[in-house]
Amino acid sequence: MSTIMLSALRMTYSKAIVFRAVYYSSQPEHASKTINKVVNVAIIGAPNSGKSTLINNIVERKICAASNKVHTTTKLVRAMCFQNDTQIIFLDTPGVATEKEQKRYKLPESMINACHKSLRCADVIGVVHDISNKFTKDNLHSDVVNMLHSTQNIPSFLIINKIDRLESKRQLLSVIRNLTNGMIAGNPVQDPDTDSRKKKRERGYSHFSDIFLVSALNGDGVKDIKDYLISNAKPASLHFSPEEWTDQTPESLIQEAVRAKFLDFLAQELPYNLKIELEYYEDLEEKIICSVAVECPSDRIARLISGAGGGRLQQIKSQTRNDLVDLFKKPVVISIQLKVKPKP
The missing domain is CATH 3.30.300.20 (K homology (KH) domain)
Known part of the structure; x- marks a missing residue:
């Protein structure tokens, strides 16, 4: 098994680390003109997978509306935090919706455009996947996979969410194989039954650079994600002042x-x-x-x-x-x- 896979599996629910993000509200006025580091992160995934909850937990403000129903988020929302001279700009996107769902839930037509807009603005893409849903836990949403293929030049990572609800951790490696098509950062995930695996249809995306196991609601595991994003930030002038935490009124x-x-x-x-x-x-x-x-x-x-x-x-x-x-x-x-x- 690759070093990346071992790193991803080191987090278990019993030993999860609860992260408390620090929001810096007293930065000097000239900070916005100083060359710091910035990373734009598009967070995508199926409806109700926990995208908004994850972002809220990292920035320590309930900026992104979250509920127990699908399609709570209907437009692109930016949430920001500033740490270690680095500004992380999260792009919270609506969950993918079919035409039938748009009519059923009276959703604005701009929802689909919001997802594609966030991808065009992103330096890195985070895909949130709900592992607690027994019907979809082994498959990425087809629209999510299509979006990833259309932006294959942008680095992406997988966030397996609601890990605390997984009844048996023994299922985890099998789920990871399915969601990554047996490939992580260009390295194959070891599988003793390689031949049978090749015969199966692809259920996920083969180009994720990393995997994180989290419980967004509890905050377990999200520190690793924030550290990862800070390490991927590039030198740039800040897009927003350190005191700003959203682009919404x-x-x-x-x-x-x-x-x-x-x-x-x-x-x-x-x-x-x-x-x-x-x-x-x-x-x-x-x-x-x-x-x-x-x-x-x-x-x-x-x-x-x-x-x-x-x-x-x-x-x-x-x-x-x-x-x-x-x-x-x-x-x-x-x-x-x-x-x-x-x-x-």
Whole structure:
């Protein structure tokens, strides 16, 4: 087995390292004009594989909206962190979506373009794969593989996520063989049954330079990814100041945080039919005050969302507030009001 494979397998859940990223907020003003190092990282993968959660854990801010449903991210979002004179710029992309899914979930047509745009901007590509899904754990999404083949000149690495949910670590080597077509950094993964392996169809991508085993939700293993990205950064002027941590406006981040919580709390396609609009926003020195209106298709759905005595809506508001505090690093006062869509 190659040295790279041994390095990838050294991380087990029982010995995982929890990483706490450091955000430098007090860099001198002239730092943005100094030659430092920069790396642009496109994070791609199937829907709900944990892309946004991984980025949030590394930058230690809940910048990228994350929920337990597919297609939470619908546009390209940049999240940045600065460490060791190096700026890492993450490009969080929407999960790949079929035309049928776009219609079912009322997704914007710009989603597909967002994925390809992030690849064009990337110095390195990270592919997040959910190993806990028993139906897809041995196969990379075909659209992800196609994107990788179209950008084969850009280095890429594989992030096997949700490793803590894998029932048996004995499956791990077999899964890795399938996802890499038995090749890592140009070296074959040793397989005692080489002939039978050659007869199998290719399930993954053959040109990954490295593999990382992580639990993005718990933070296990992500320090290795950050160290890897810092080592791949190139000398350049900073694209953003060290104090900046996203290219999104606060108003947009608030709307996306509310949307993600409705996705968490509501069943099936219901949350995809809601229209969320920020009505008021004020950033004071000591706190943030905001008000969000959520337009519902009917009065019946509004009552369903509110729950008995308004209990469900209060839970949504409480958890949204917690996420926004984690995002802005200051107290947040938020009001969420349900409105019924006017009849034509």
